Amino acid sequence: MSTDRSPAYASSLKWDAVRGEPYLQLPSFPDLRLIPYREGIASDLVTLFNHPPVGCRLFALPYPMSRVFADQLELDILAKQAPILEKLSNSKKTEGIGAVWPFKALWSESQSRVVGDIFIWPNTVEPMWDDARQGRYQAGQATEKGSITEESVVSLPPAEQSWMIGYVLEPELYGQGIMSETLACILQGWVKPIMGVGEVAAIIAVDNLGSKAVAEKNGFTYRREEVTQWPEDKGGGVKVHGYYTWQSST
Numbered sequence: 001m002s003t004d005r006s007p008a009y010a011s012s013l014k015w016d017a018v019r020g021e022p023y024l025q026l027p028s029f030p031d032l033r034l035i036p037y038r039e040g041i042a043s044d045l046v047t048l049f050n051h052p053p054v055g056c057r058l059f060a061l062p063y064p065m066s067r068v069f070a071d072q073l074e075l076d077i078l079a080k081q082a083p084i085l086e087k088l089s090n091s092k093k094t095e096g097i098g099a100v101w102p103f104k105a106l107w108s109e110s111q112s113r114v115v116g117d118i119f120i121w122p123n124t125v126e127p128m129w130d131d132a133r134q135g136r137y138q139a140g141q142a143t144e145k146g147s148i149t150e151e152s153v154v155s156l157p158p159a160e161q162s163w164m165i166g167y168v169l170e171p172e173l174y175g176q177g178i179m180s181e182t183l184a185c186i187l188q189g190w191v192k193p194i195m196g197v198g199e200v201a202a203i204i205a206v207d208n209l210g211s212k213a214v215a216e217k218n219g220f221t222y223r224r225e226e227v228t229q230w231p232e233d234k235g236g237g238v239k240v241h242g243y244y245t246w247q248s249s250t
């Protein structure tokens with residue numbers, strides 16, 4: 001990522017006065033912004049997540065994704081984001097809001113539709129990689145895998161929290177630098193200045209060169225191998241991934 005764009009990424013956080021909510025404006029793509037979940041976008045998500053290059057890459061979501069599943073997802077995410085957006089709209093200030101994630105959809109203003117999806121959640125795989133402890137969890141955390149919960153992660157001071165990120169884009173928009181810039185705005189415009197968390201992690205398949213490039217261009221570094229039993233609906237078998245992290249201090 002060239003350094004001269006950094007101020008633009010750092011100031012990508014904007015306020016939608018009509019809707020009373022924040023958004024992240026991509027500086028090089030005036031039509032694209034990262035917005036909170038919006039009622040009625042479930043059908044856009046069905047289209048997005050059912051593009052084969054997208055659906056096959058996702059571990060946790062069903063493929064194909066049904067409308068029923070997307071409707072439930074919509075309800076769950078609206079419920080989760082409502083208190084965060086309420087706080088933000090009351091004060092119109094992000095100061096002190098803490099480690100929260102109010103966004104969801106990469107939105108085309110001209111087409112009024114979702115063209116990408118980004119989600120960030122507390123990292124329960126490995127909450128804070130610590131070289132000195134050779135991968136053991138930070139003090140105050142359980143030391144066995146599987147016993148970490150989202151609640152235990154967010155109970156830590158933000159700087160000791162690790163969050164996980166996942167991102168997808170509509171195939172017809174690949175290769176224009178859109179997700180690289182989206183991630184830059186997320187990290188520099190929200191995660192670093194507002195959430196203040198110490199680390200963001202991404203699990204990326206070794207053959208996913210596009211995702212690897214997006215992460216590395218934004219300062220993520222490879223930490224170790226992650227071997228996963230892949231869901232049968234996405235081809236099954238064992239898949240090798242890389243575990244990457246971005247540290248806010250770098």
Ligand SMILES: CC(C)(COP(=O)(O)OP(=O)(O)OC[C@H]1O[C@@H](n2cnc3c(N)ncnc32)[C@H](O)[C@@H]1OP(=O)(O)O)[C@@H](O)C(=O)NCCC(=O)NCCS
Nearest residue numbers: 054057167168169174175176177178179180209210211213
């Ligand atoms: C991964 C993904 C988000 C990349 O989005 P994108 O907007 O096309 O990425 P960018 O255009 O910002 O590309 C960043 C870099 O990766 C390179 N790249 C992109 N796709 C690539 C591919 N398939 N193979 C090799 N390099 C690729 C670009 O050339 C660019 O490099 P450059 O800056 O040196 O030119 C998109 O391909 C996608 O949604 N894939 C399916 C879902 C997915 O895999 N999500 C990630 C799960 S971990």
